[in-house]
Amino acid sequence: MMYWISSSILLRETILEGxxxxxxxxxxxxxxxxxxxxxxxxxVLRILYEGKLVPYIPGSSLKGVxxxxxxxxxxxxxLDVCTGLSKETCMDLKKIRDPDLGEQKLGDYVDxxxxxxxxxxxxxxxxxxxxxxxxxxxxxxxxxxxYFSDAYPIDKDGTLLSIRLGTRTGIxxxxxxxxxxxxALYTVEYVEPGARFRFNIRCKNLPNYVLGLxxxxxxxxxxxxxxxxxxxxxxxxxxxxEDLKFRNKDAHQIDTRLRSLExxxxxxxxxxxxxxxxxxxxxxxxxxxxxxxxKLEEAWKVASSKGSSY
Ligand SMILES: [Zn+2]
Numbered sequence: 351m352m353y354w355i356s357s358s359i360l361l362r363e364t365i366l367e368g369x370x371x372x373x374x375x376x377x378x379x380x381x382x383x384x385x386x387x388x389x390x391x392x393x394v395l396r397i398l399y400e401g402k403l404v405p406y407i408p409g410s411s412l413k414g415v416x417x418x419x420x421x422x423x424x425x426x427x428x429l430d431v432c433t434g435l436s437k438e439t440c441m442d443l444k445k446i447r448d449p450d451l452g453e454q455k456l457g458d459y460v461d462x463x464x465x466x467x468x469x470x471x472x473x474x475x476x477x478x479x480x481x482x483x484x485x486x487x488x489x490x491x492x493x494x495x496x497y498f499s500d501a502y503p504i505d506k507d508g509t510l511l512s513i514r515l516g517t518r519t520g521i522x523x524x525x526x527x528x529x530x531x532x533x534a535l536y537t538v539e540y541v542e543p544g545a546r547f548r549f550n551i552r553c554k555n556l557p558n559y560v561l562g563l564x565x566x567x568x569x570x571x572x573x574x575x576x577x578x579x580x581x582x583x584x585x586x587x588x589x590x591x592e593d594l595k596f597r598n599k600d601a602h603q604i605d606t607r608l609r610s611l612e613x614x615x616x617x618x619x620x621x622x623x624x625x626x627x628x629x630x631x632x633x634x635x636x637x638x639x640x641x642x643x644x645k646l647e648e649a650w651k652v653a654s655s656k657g658s659s660y
Contacts, residue, residue, distance in 0.1 A: 353477050354555040354611045355485050357493070361601050361611055364553040364561060366568070366639075368594040370407065370501055370578075371547075375516065375540040376587055377580040378407055392538045394515065399502055405513060407547050407578065409498035415578050416496070417487045419567045424482060427654040431481040439489045440480040456480065457490055486560055495554050496564075501547035514542035540586065557611035558619045562650030565643030568594070594639040596625075598632045606632065608646075615656060617649045 354361055378395045396403040417434050424431045432440050441457030448454060454462070456479050463472035480489060488494025503511045517537045553561065568591055570576055577587035600609055606625055610616040624642050625632040634642055 353473060354557055355477055355492075355495070356473060356555070359555070361555045362553075362608075363599050364556060365550065365597040366553070366564070366594065367548070367550040369546040369592045370549050370589045371592050372541060372545055372587070372589050373543050373574075374585050374588040375518075375543065375581075376545065376578070376589070377538065377540040378405070378411060378578070379580055392520075392536065394539045394541060397500065397502070399504070399510065402510065404503055404510060405515070405541050405545075406503070407501040407549070409500045411578065412501065412549065412551075413487065413496065413498040415576065416498070416564070416567055417483060419570070419576055420487070420563055421483050423563060423566055424654070429482060429654065431483045434483055434487060434489075440484045441489045441491060444479045446475055446479065461491060482560075486556070486563075495556050495560075497552040497554075499550040499552075501549040503545055504548050505546075506548070511546050513545045516540055516542050538581075540581075546592070555611065557616040557653075558608050558646050558649040559612075559616050559653035560650075561608075562643070562646035562648065562653075565646045566650065568643060569640070569647075594635065596632075596634045596639040596642055598625075599630055604630050608632075612653075615653045617652050619645050619649055621645070 379392055380395055394405045395408070397406045399406070421431055421434060432438060432443060439457075441460070442455060444456040446454045446456055446459040448459065451459070451462070456475065460472045460476050463469070463475065476489075476492065477485075480492075484492070484494075486495055503513045505511055517539050520536050520538050551564070553564070556564075567576070571589060572591045574588050574590075576589075578589060579587040581587070598608065600607075603609060604627060606620055606622045606627070608619045608621060610618045621632060621634070621642055624638045624645075625634045627633070
């Protein structure tokens with residue numbers, strides 16, 4: 351049986367790219383809180399790009415946002431999925447009963463099988479026991495099928511776009527007493543609305559229904575329901591998705607169809623009139639991409655209604 355989770359078989363490659371534009375202040379920090387009572391400036395995270403330090407959104411942050419949203423959506427339709435948090439993945443929590451080895455953690459069992467060169471059974475036990483989120487986004491020892499690039503403020507040619515930064519003053523409160531600390535003011539840096547960050551999501555072997563789930567997340571992000579970065583409760587981090595592009599290539603097939611990659615769960619989707627074929631890639635941009643994602647969302651609805659099969 352051919353599993354789409356396999357890393358040695360290339361069934362499909364899908365690329366979604368475009369711009370994330372913040373319509374409220376955006377703050378991606380280094381994750382450290384200011385020491386209480388200290389006057390510190392909290393700078394936004396920066397990276398060296400062509401000799402300049404520029405604000406950016408790490409791919410790992412975007413992947414984290416997508417995984418937590420996907421998990422919430424999967425749970426809302428009754429799928430049994432893990433949190434994906436450290437020590438709480440299926441590799442940590444699921445148990446395998448082996449006639450010779452006794453009860454083993456899924457992660458240990460997969461590891462053991464791989465070390466003995468039995469990748470067939472390693473993959474089989476992961477396929478049968480790990481949840482959809484671990485298969486798609488990864489689990490300790492398994493990389494997953496989605497790769498998020500860092501999002502830089504650049505155009506499609508890689509030229510830096512202008513970006514405006516602002517600061518706000520915060521007040522450090524003693525969490526124990528609730529009192530304002532002495533010397534408690536600090537400034538927080540953020541990206542002013544209107545910045546454009548170029549993002550790129552590469553998917554390998556993702557079935558149509560999983561692409562549909564990604565489509566749901568992109569759609570609700572674009573409707574302002576998902577925020578990224580810090581200070582979300584103060585209205586920071588609302589984004590829109592612009593100039594979306596879609597590219598897909600299925601192995602051994604050059605037409606407008608996206609074939610089913612999982613019997614009994616996935617469904618075929620025809621992208622006729624929505625894609626052009628360019629060098630064996632199905633290519634679309636703009637509104638057509640949103641229409642493609644709508645079609646894929648149907649495949650997600652069909653598959654998720656069969657939830658018990660996971
Ligand atoms: Zn899991």
